[in-house]
Amino acid sequence: MKIGFMVNDIASEEAGYSTTRLAVTAINRGHEAWVLSAGDFAYDPDEKIRARAVHAPKARYTSGSAYLADLRGTKARAERITVDDLDVLMLRSNPAEEVSRRPWAQNAGIDFGRIAMRNGVIVLNDPNGLGKALNKMYFQLFPEEVRPRTLITRDRAEIKAFVKEQGGRAVLKPLQGSGGQGVFMVDHESTKNLNQMVEALTRDGYVICQEYLEAAEEGDTRLFMMNGQPLRYKGKYAAFRRIRQGDDIRSNVHAGGAIAQATITETHLRIAEIVRPKLVADGMFLVGLDIVGDKLMEINVFSPGGLGSAQKFEKVNFANAVIDALERKVEYAAYYRRNFSNLAMATL
Secondary structure, three states: OEEEEEEOOHHHOOOOOHHHHHHHHHHHOOOEEEEEEOOOEEEOOOOOEEEEEEEOOOOOOOOHHHHHHHHOOOOOEEEEEEHHHOOEEEEOOOHHHHOOOOHHHOOHHHHHHHHHHHOOOEEEOOHHHHHHOOOHHHHHHOOHHHOOOEEEEOOHHHHHHHHHHOOOOEEEEEOOOOOOOOOEEEOOOOHHHHHHHHHHHHOOOOEEEEEOOHHHHHOEEEEEEEOOEEOEEOOEEOEEEEEOOOOOOOOOHHHOOEEEOOOOOHHHHHHHHHHHHHHHHOOOOEEEEEEEOOEEEEEEOOOOOOHHHHHHHHOOOHHHHHHHHHHHHHHHHHHOOOOOOHHHHHOO
């Protein structure tokens, strides 16, 4: 099986990233794992998609750090590959990281992925589904039963009225962003700074105003979904808890949150079941649900991370489950002469 992993930038990948774990697992199982970044695609005159990509030189790796060192080293295979010859192209870049630095890179994987899938490549998550999810407005398309009460606006007066409605406590964050960046907690003590918060957020676009969930004091649970179902391997759920530290309201690991083992309850599984139909309809193969109490805080469909954190607590390599699923999809594609659409294949 030939797999391509599209990332924001190969130079910024880290040993603990889920993409690195997936690539190492694929190589160790005898597959080709090519890595390319947002600026490496090309649409050639023969109407094929090609890309500058690299492949680590060894047939087996015992760690992500050794793999990345080889991938960036002089012995790595650097070629201009035909993307249309890949069996699977995994779009593992995060558009939110490109907003200010490289706005042209936000849609690169989606745009080139759409053409690649027309030529028979299984592209995951489905590019058209990802196109709907380029900002957090996508979250509002899921049933209101699983979402916090939310206002999205740029109007300062409307934001103030919403915060007052919520008893003076709310969470403000940018419509586009990730990793806990630009997230503010408004409470009775900080309302005097509300104007400054709104000004800072509206500088970059719309503001999400969300009810504050008391359960957030205990952090959140990241639960992975694969093929529209909670990801479970060897009887263990791919999940972990993220716990805020000190007075910081953010539990994101990138924002300094700690991690702990998760206990998946009927509440978590009920939420997963409620969101399942739309994830399937949009071709979302691998997704991270961030759950607080009985509500979703976020759905991460772009490069959801944390497979290693789940492995740390559950003692199973969830990357194997993902590669198992990719192998089955490639087999199905061969059996049926690629007669399934990419959308159907994404969660088959």
